[in-house]
Amino acid sequence: MTPREIVLLGSTGSIGTQAIDVVLRNPEALRVVGIGAGGGNPGLLAEQALRLGVDVVGVARSSAVQDVQLALYAEAKKRGYAQGDARVPRIVAGPGAMEELAAWPGDLVLNGITGSIGLAPTLAALRAGRILALANKESLIAGGPLVRAAAAPDQIVPVDSEHSALAQCLRAGRAEQVRRLIVTASGGPFRGKRRGELTEVTVEEALAHPTWNMGPVVTINSATMVNKALEVIEAHELFDVSYDDITVAVHPQSVIHSMVEFVDGSTIAQASPPDMRLPISHALAWPDRVADAASAVDWTRSHRWDFEPLDDEAFPAVNLARDAGRAGGCLPAVFNAANEEAVAAFSAGKLPFLGIVDTVAEVLAMAPGFGEPGTVDAVLAAEEWARGTARERIARDGR
Structure with missing residues (x-):
């Protein structure tokens, strides 16, 4: 079995580091040939490059290239460079580095870059014919029409846990059999609060997410429900389902990651404990699965799973996003x-x-x-x- 060759964009971030964990535990199926990051953490980038044995390292900030070079040689020396036992990879740098990396020879590109700067690498990967494992939601939110025009059918595989769940559930039926998508939300730290109770919220309170460990921007977006609003736009762009047929349901346990309702009344759900390694592994190996990528639900124990409607008055972001998406x-x-x-x-x-x-x-x-x-x-x-x-x-x- 020849391993699938992967390029990781945003390798030093949360998605990138968890993807590397998945790859290292499955060397017979997955191999990283290139990694890229902004350059703010040169030591980690160098350690990743040498541990994975990549061919190329991309550095988006030209000013960080020297630091990355020095870190690579220091890491190589620790690994036996003087004896010729470690190979220093090629470096590509500058504003176009992530685009060059996205088109690097390989099978799949995982775009884990944060922000709209991820749009150009997304387009570069699609135009180069690579499978795109997409964690950069801004690519679809900001540049949906451009991405749709560049993508071939089934070329994009979602990495977000909700969209990964939807993609898995949609395999249970044909497109014309789908009635609606149900995107689940934990409800964040203010689930059950009325709008009037949110006037004095502090930053610390907004960052206290009850389920997921995420970066500060995503965590605050979860507190305002903007993160779910963006996921509704993303689901529309990914699966070509109308905004009227995408529902948000609050599910505080975060075990059901999303659901698909079919025209016959059946609802298919994807369930797993909160762990991003599962949707990451699913995207990297799509359409196959990686054995033991994450823990499964323990069916020998009792569980309580709650579902509540979204309070649109307290959290108007989802309806606001639907209106923007329709426009x-x-x-x-x-x-x-x-x-x-x-x-x-x-x-x-x-x-x-x-x-x-x-x-x-x-x-x-x-x-x-x-x-x-x-x-x-x-x-x-x-x-x-x-x-x-x-x-x-x-x-x-x-x-």
């Missing part, structure tokens, strides 16, 4: 960029918690007619307008 064009990109600015302002104490989604709503209401994005630059221009407008609103209305 199309660059409005989903505007939604995402305005939210990033608002989250940064909240984290810095310049905006109240409820002001995050309120700012996004105001920016969307002010958006000019951007039209369908024809290029990456058009998407970035819409995002820049949204960021600037959000900063103006925050300066006017913030604390």
Whole structure:
């Protein structure tokens, strides 16, 4: 069996490090040939490169190249470089490094980059004919029309736990048999709270997620339900299901990762304890499965799984995203960029918690007619307008 050759973009982040764990435990099936990151953690990047024996390392920040080179040689020396036992990989660097890496010879690209800078590498991987394991949700949210135009059928495999679950459940029937998608949400730290109870939320409270261990931006997005709002847009783009047929259900245990309801009344659910290694392994090996990628549900014990409707008054982000998605064009990109600015302002104490989604709503209401994005630059221009407008609103209305 020849291992599937993989390029990891964002290798030093949460998705990247967990993907490497999956690969190292399955060397007969998976091999990493290239890794890329911004360059902010040169020691980890060098250690990953030498441990995996990659052919190439990508560094997005040119200013970090020397640090990465020094770290590579230091790591190689520890591993016997002087005796010729360790090979230093090639380095590609600069703003286009991740795109070059995305088109590197191989079978699959995992895009674990954070933010809209992941859009161009997504397009590069698709145009090079690679299978794309997509964890960079901004690619679809900001550049959905561009990604759809570049992707062949079944070329994109989702990495998010919810979309991985949907992809697995959809295999139970044909597209015309699907009635709706049900995207589950933990409810975050404020599940059950009314809008009036969220006026004095602190950053520390918003970061106290009850289920998942995530980065600060994603965790705050979970607290506002913006993360789920973005996942609704992503589900629409991935599976070509109308916004009217995508439902959000609050499931605090986070064991059912999403469900598909079929026209006959059957609902197929994907269940597993919260562990991102499972959807990562599923994407890397798609359509096969990796044995023992993560722990399964213990069916010898009793379990309670609760499901609740989403409180749209307390958490209006999901409906706001549906409206932006239905309007199309660059409005989903505007939604995402305005939210990033608002989250940064909240984290810095310049905006109240409820002001995050309120700012996004105001920016969307002010958006000019951007039209369908024809290029990456058009998407970035819409995002820049949204960021600037959000900063103006925050300066006017913030604390």
